[in-house]
Amino acid sequence: MGIFTKKSFIFIYGPPGSGKSTIGKQLANSLGLPFCDLDDEIELVTGKEIIEIFQIQGEAKFRDIETKVLKNLLLGSPKVIALGGGSLCDPQNRSLVENYGQVVCLYANHDILCARLKTSKKQRPLLGSTNEINSRLSALLERRQDHYSSFTHILDNSNLSIEETTWQIQIILGLFVIRGLTEDCHINIKYNGLSSLGEQLRSHGWTDRIIVVSDSNVAPIYSAEISSILEKSGFHIAQETFPAGEKSKTPQNCSEMWNRWLGLGIDRSSGVIALGGGVVCDQVGFAASTYMRGIHWAAIPTSLLAIVDASIGGKTGINLSQVKNLIGSFHPPAVVIADPSVLGSLPVDELRNGMAEIVKSAIIADPYLFNLCDSRISGLQFQNFDSNLWMEVIKRAIAVKVHFVQIDPLDKDQREVLNLGHTLGHALEKASDFRLRHGEAIAIGLVCEACLSVKKKIADEDLPNKIRTILDQLGLPSTIPDFIDRDYLVDSIRYDKKAKNGKIIFSLPIRIGEVKIGVVIDHDDLKFLEEV
Numbered sequence: 001m002g003i004f005t006k007k008s009f010i011f012i013y014g015p016p017g018s019g020k021s022t023i024g025k026q027l028a029n030s031l032g033l034p035f036c037d038l039d040d041e042i043e044l045v046t047g048k049e050i051i052e053i054f055q056i057q058g059e060a061k062f063r064d065i066e067t068k069v070l071k072n073l074l075l076g077s078p079k080v081i082a083l084g085g086g087s088l089c090d091p092q093n094r095s096l097v098e099n100y101g102q103v104v105c106l107y108a109n110h111d112i113l114c115a116r117l118k119t120s121k122k123q124r125p126l127l128g129s130t131n132e133i134n135s136r137l138s139a140l141l142e143r144r145q146d147h148y149s150s151f152t153h154i155l156d157n158s159n160l161s162i163e164e165t166t167w168q169i170q171i172i173l174g175l176f177v178i179r180g181l182t183e184d185c186h187i188n189i190k191y192n193g194l195s196s197l198g199e200q201l202r203s204h205g206w207t208d209r210i211i212v213v214s215d216s217n218v219a220p221i222y223s224a225e226i227s228s229i230l231e232k233s234g235f236h237i238a239q240e241t242f243p244a245g246e247k248s249k250t251p252q253n254c255s256e257m258w259n260r261w262l263g264l265g266i267d268r269s270s271g272v273i274a275l276g277g278g279v280v281c282d283q284v285g286f287a288a289s290t291y292m293r294g295i296h297w298a299a300i301p302t303s304l305l306a307i308v309d310a311s312i313g314g315k316t317g318i319n320l321s322q323v324k325n326l327i328g329s330f331h332p333p334a335v336v337i338a339d340p341s342v343l344g345s346l347p348v349d350e351l352r353n354g355m356a357e358i359v360k361s362a363i364i365a366d367p368y369l370f371n372l373c374d375s376r377i378s379g380l381q382f383q384n385f386d387s388n389l390w391m392e393v394i395k396r397a398i399a400v401k402v403h404f405v406q407i408d409p410l411d412k413d414q415r416e417v418l419n420l421g422h423t424l425g426h427a428l429e430k431a432s433d434f435r436l437r438h439g440e441a442i443a444i445g446l447v448c449e450a451c452l453s454v455k456k457k458i459a460d461e462d463l464p465n466k467i468r469t470i471l472d473q474l475g476l477p478s479t480i481p482d483f484i485d486r487d488y489l490v491d492s493i494r495y496d497k498k499a500k501n502g503k504i505i506f507s508l509p510i511r512i513g514e515v516k517i518g519v520v521i522d523h524d525d526l527k528f529l530e531e532v
Helices: 020-031 038-044 051-073 091-100 110-119 130-150 163-174 192-201 220-230 251-263 277-294 304-310 340-345 348-365 366-379 386-405 414-419 422-431 440-457 463-473 486-495 524-532
Strands: 009-013 035-037 080-082 101-107 152-155 177-179 184-187 209-215 236-242 271-276 294-299 315-320 325-331 333-339 504-511 514-521
Touching: 009 020, 009 091, 020 035, 020 080, 020 177, 035 038, 035 315, 038 051, 038 080, 038 340, 051 333, 051 524, 080 184, 080 304, 091 101, 091 110, 101 315, 101 524, 110 130, 152 163, 163 294, 163 386, 177 386, 184 220, 184 514, 192 220, 192 333, 209 220, 220 236, 220 271, 236 251, 251 486, 251 524, 271 277, 277 294, 277 304, 277 315, 277 325, 325 422, 333 340, 348 366, 348 386, 348 414, 348 440, 348 463, 348 514, 366 386, 366 463, 414 422, 414 486, 414 504, 422 440, 422 486, 422 504, 440 463, 440 504, 440 524, 463 504, 486 514, 486 524
Parallel strands: 009 080, 009 101, 035 080, 101 152, 184 333, 209 236, 209 271, 271 294, 294 333
Antiparallel strands: 177 184, 315 325, 504 514
């Protein structure tokens, strides 16, 4: 069941013709949840069709039956439930379902609803015959307009396909499941989601011993709290801390971690939690992937950078001779709990660090997110971000990464788009001896790679300036610092782990929302670094 607890039901609601049953089935399949249609359940329980109940017993009696069947469904395990178009007009029903999970209210314009209903084989008792649908639907929508518009999550799917509607619901709810690697990765983006951590791990089959691994920056803030939450759920907890910083991601430190786990009796029935930022997620994930040929691990990212990047996708790694993540594996966390409430403890520089990855995701595949960064985020002080804005930004950024990981889990081709800004960014980190933070290096990489894209006649000339403007407003660097040795930087790029047959491979932006992968760059092309 993964990230789902007993209050994790998902209810698909909306007027007749909005696609509740079709979308509900697709969503349940995407999230690995059971699905049921409330109307179908009523017909199964009563042995009568819905229209027959209306005609013989009336709407009032139907609503009584509907409530009883709904209550019985909520006694079981979490599932996706497609509700009837008027199920939540009863305040008691609405209160009931909102106590058990989240409601997504689908909507579409009148003409589209009409067209869908006229081609449907399902009879709607409140809409009459085909000839009456138009007028009756208009009256029904007018009566229920305030009701449908009162829900928190509303999605107009007038011009969306089934797949697009399902994906937008996942973004709204902050729920994703990535398949295709060593095991499924369940991602839950939720404020104060850590409070139910123990229950979530239990629902995923975790049973007894867990070791919580963190670094010297994060452990004093969160380790005791996380351990207490897990102990209350009946887990036996051990804790481990290693020095903070990129320089800790070494084979020696990883070997020391394995030996400590062995001494603590960690085995394949145990679980490991990576509690921290990108360094913690990378190293702990790699250690878990290789210890006893792979044990379960969960990611609790505590930095913005880790929430939107390092915890997602299954790539784990350690550094070798300061080449970042040269040694690594594909081993996704079984569970990722992305709780934006942890961002309140971060300094502004760390929030900026994560914003670089969010801008990267926007450039790759989400122009709306790019505009959001420009119009709403860049003008704000980071401390003044409200929770709704953080949630929207984080969900959309994660959605971009999840999309490309799903279609190319082992990074064979299309996932390379996520390398935007990173071929140069990783080299900048190394050339600066990690004086540049990861986000700072990626920010510079985004601008420089856009300049390279212009030089190669792939992108429009104004693209680098568009990217630079947002980064400047966010307080992120956009030019290579003077202290960086350009020759050493070029040498570092040559050793990038994405190089093939001695050729340097870049993913370069074409425009906001589109990136070209597999661009081969030769040594002469890199002379542009002398100019930026």
